[in-house]
Amino acid sequence: MLHRHVGRRAVITSALAATAGALLAGGAGAPAAAQARGTADGITLRLPAPTGPYRTGITTLYLVDRARRDPLEPRIPVREVMATVFYPARTVRGCPRAPQMTAGAAADFGADGRRSHPELPASGVNWAATMTHSYTGAPADAVRRRPVLLYSPGGGDPRTMGTCVAEDLASHGYVVVTVDHPGDACEVEFPVTMTGRDTVRPTVLRYDPRTDPALFRTLIDTRVADLRFVLGRLAELAAGRNPDAAGRPLPEHLGRALDLRSTGVYGHSAGGTAAALAMDEDRRIGAAADLEGYLDRAPETPGGLGELYPVARYGADRPLLLLGSDGFQDRKGLEHSWPAALAHSQGRASRRQLGHAAHWAFTDYAVLAPQLQAAGLMTAADRAKLVGTAAAVPAVRHHLRSFFARHLSAHRSGTAAHG
Known part of the structure; x- marks a missing residue:
């Protein structure tokens, strides 16, 4: 049962120590345009500007799949998904810049983000103040x-921590849809209330899901x-209907x-696994990028080998x-499935590596951590430990732009649109 949302959770903020205000260069590896700024509510972290020729618009979609119950919370009678759409804008005049996180999401992230990332500070950051470079509701080009x-x-991460790459791709002419997986993501704020959850829904994860094969299977299948x-909802949008x-x-x-004849998917960690599997299962997807996600199921016994996914x-x-x-701490864990995918793909799979980088270097933490x-x-x-030492x-932006520029046009020429 849906109810109109009438209020938002108050933002949780913490005072910043006085010594943290002297912030000049943003740290080694942080782009000059992404430097934090200190205030009484904590420092405001900054995201780097996109590099493409288009100004970008942004909107959110609240999508409900009534054919599925929520697999992670039995009390919720349907599966809900929140998504953000970044797109080339015709004009941004009169449109406000969008924050990286909504107020309620930022409050929960500030309180609970350290559960997934203990490297993050317990206080001193105004997570609600970080702005994107995209403009709310701008007309699409x-x-x-x-x-x-x-x-x-990635597992436990919100879609908002993929903003740097999504904005950049949109500024180069793509429509990018970042997807939250509620119950998995550390926080998701909804525009309406729902039986069985609060307006801001926290994660169910309390430990590494790879140590629980059944949970890992559920998470990946759900993604x-x-x-x-x-x-499918984007097909409705392209046909002139409002899927919200x-x-x-x-x-x-x-x-x-939207040109849904030319569709790709990318994801980080568990999202990378899901991206590769989604392409394998769905002919509407023409190319996929897996950013350090396993391509095998979680092993049934510690130290064992998991069953390879079909891809x-x-x-x-x-x-x-x-x-x-x-610098991925479990690089050995990829060496069962990634070489298999390369060997069996007849040249259609390729492997690249970032130097001086760690697992979360594929996310916004790569630019936020140096500022912290x-x-x-x-x-x-x-x-x-979190992101490595490289810029x-x-x-990451370059690898993804190059990959999708090479491969999506070929898919578009040979694949019919799907509704």
Whole structure:
């Protein structure tokens, strides 16, 4: 049962120590445009500007799959998904810049983000103050239809921690849809209330799901189903209908900007696993990028080998990018499934590696962690453990732009649109 949301959870903020205000260079590896700023409510972290020629618009979609009960919370009678759409804008005049997180999501992230990432500070950051470079509700540039990319974040992470890459891809002419997986993500704020949950829904994860094969299977299966469901709702949008379950208005011409004949998917960690599997199962997807996600099931016994997913056992029949880091603490865990996918894909899969990087270098933490270190809110060791020491954001942006530019146009020429 849906109810209109009448209020938001108050933002939880913490005072910043006085010594953290002297922030000049943002730390080694942080782009000059992404430097934190101190206030009484804590430092405000900054995201780097996109590099493409288009200004970008942003909107959110609240999507409800009434054919599925929520697999992670039995009290919720349907499966809900929140998504953010980044797109090339025709104009941004009169439109406000959007925050990275909603107020309620930022409050929960500030309180609970350390459960997934103990390297993050317990206080001293105003998570609600970070702004994107995208403009809320700006009319879409629909001079031509544009390739569509879906993004699935890492386990426990919210979709908002994929903003740097999503904005950049949109500024180069893509429509990018970042997808939250409620119950998995550390926090998801909804525009309406629902039986069985609060307006801001926290994660159910309390430990590494790879240590629980049944839970890992459920998480991955849910993510794949979420991505395929979102793709179906985007088809409704492209056909001129509004898929938002709350009936909220959409930016002008947004549906006309979607070219669903040219669709790709990328994801980080568990999201990378889901991206590869979604492409393997769904012919609407023409290319996938797996950013350090396993391609095998969680092993049934500690130290054992998990069953290979079909995309690794039989290979990919469409382009698949496997992008890893040299500092991933479980690099050995990828060496069962990634070589198998490469060997069986007949040249359609490729592997690349980021140097001086760690597992979360594929996310916004890559630019936020150096700012936290410069402010004295994160140690150099914790920064290196979380994201490494390299300036990873430009490299990740480049790899994904190059990959999808090479492969989506070929898919578009040979695949019919799907509704």
